[in-house]
Structure formats: C-alpha cells, structure tokens
Amino acid sequence: MTEKTHPAAASSAALTSLVGRVGIVTGGARGLGAAMTKLLADDGATVAILGLPSDEPRAQELRGTLNGSAERVVFYESNVGEYERCVAAVNDVIAKHGRIDFLINNAGITADKTLRKLSIEDWHKVLQINLSGPFNMNKAVIEKMIEQSYCRIVKISSVIGLTGNIGQANYASAKAGLLGLTKTVALEMAGRGITCNAIAPGFIKTEMVAAMPEAAIAAATAQTPIGRMGDPSEIARTVRFLIDEKSAFITGATFNINGGMFM
Secondary structure (H helix, E strand, O other): OOOOOOOHHHHHOOOOOOOOOEEEEEEEOOOHHHHHHHHHHHHHOOEEEOOHHHHHHHHHHHHHHHHOHHHHHEEEOOOOOHHHHHHHHHHHHHHHHHHOEEEEEOOOOOEEEEEOOOOOHHHHHHHHHHHHHHHHHHHHHHHHHHHHHHEEEEOOOHHHHHHHHOEEEEHHHHHHHHHHHHHHHHHHHHHHHEEEEEEEOOOEEOOHHHHOOHHHHHHHOOOOOOOOOOOOHHHHHHHHEEEEEEEOOOOEEEEEEEOOOOO
C-alpha cells in the first residue's frame, strides 16, 4: 500500500530550508512575534529578536520552550523608534552572524482614545514605533540587503489599517501607512532580489487583544464571519511562506488574514 503524505507535511516539504538563514524579528519575544520566532527557529533560521530591556526575560522564557533551536534565538536590546539604535542593532547582528536574510517589522504599541481625547503625545508615540520604526529598520539594513542581492521583508500591519476603528486614530493611521511603505520599498527593491510584503491580521489571540474590554472582544468576534479569533501560529505560517526563497515573485502584496472580517 502506498503511504500517503499529510497535506501539512507536503506543504512544509515544498518550502526551502531556512538552515543558514539569519533574520530579525522586531518585538519577537511576545505575541505574534514570539510565534514567528519559534516557527522560524524551529525551521532552522537564526533569529535576532530586537526588543526593549523588559523584553529580554520574555526572550529567555521563549528560548526555554524551544527544542534544539534555542541557540539560534538571540536577543538584542534596541528601540525601533530611534534610528541610531536600529543601525547599532543591525551592525551587531551582522558582526555576529555575517548576514541578514529577512526582516520582520512586527513591533507595535497602542494608546487608544477617541480623537477628541487623544493627546498629541500619544499620537506621536504610536506613529514613532508603529510607522517610523519599520522605516528606521528598513533604512538601517537596506544597504546590506542590496549587497547580498537577497532579502525578504515582511511588515505586520492590521485590519484596522484598512477599516479604521473608533478610538484608534493613531494606530489605524500607522498601520495604513505601513501599506504605502510596503509598496514603495517593493517597487524600489524589485530588481535587487529583495521582496517586501505586508500582512494585515484581524483579531488574533495575543496579550494586546486580551487587554481589550470583554465587550470589545465579543464585538470583534461577532464581526468575524469565521466566528473566532485567529491564532498567532496562523500569522507565523504566512510569514514563513513569504520569507521563503521560492516566494521571489510575490512583492508589494498585502495578505488579509482576518477570518473574513474585511475582504
């Protein structure tokens, strides 16, 4: 009798090995970032987590959950909102590992208030991390990417960047801006072996979403045709697909992973 291959195994086998690849996941110690770090490290990549000092214990905790791949996860203290610190982190990664093959712009924050109550400080704070942060990281690493003639960039946007949301003028604006940045980087780098794509998740089971009021969580679930929140692993698997060597013809695209909430 012929042995059948499970579809998931067949899909995994179709991907190119990440052994020898090195990449950065900003905010890679928690939430969506942790799911990405775990999957990419388990698949053979060396993953540099960039985060604030408070993220280092979480990174160490994450390393403790990895079987055989913990040594491929390295934490670097940085702040994506400060360009000079992005440059320093990129230089540290290259000095230690010799290359950067992928960059996942994942770090993000919220400071939710309606427009009438939103302070100027909270407007700038969210834009600085969620939009200027990805720009800073792209600019810090782009010359190295061009030297290599190879890189995969993935930006984590949000369904809120497509729909807007009450109380999230700053967050929605930043996430919408990421889509324009994605398309521009994709166009500028298209002939250099560098792709740039975005993922716009819907409501995913993370700490950020869990901090929302219960009524808001219930309303978001009710607005999702599939009838549930997404799992971080569902976003991580899309990241894995986009950074694959065989995904070279996909650039400037936005992948809406939201359970049908926005089509």
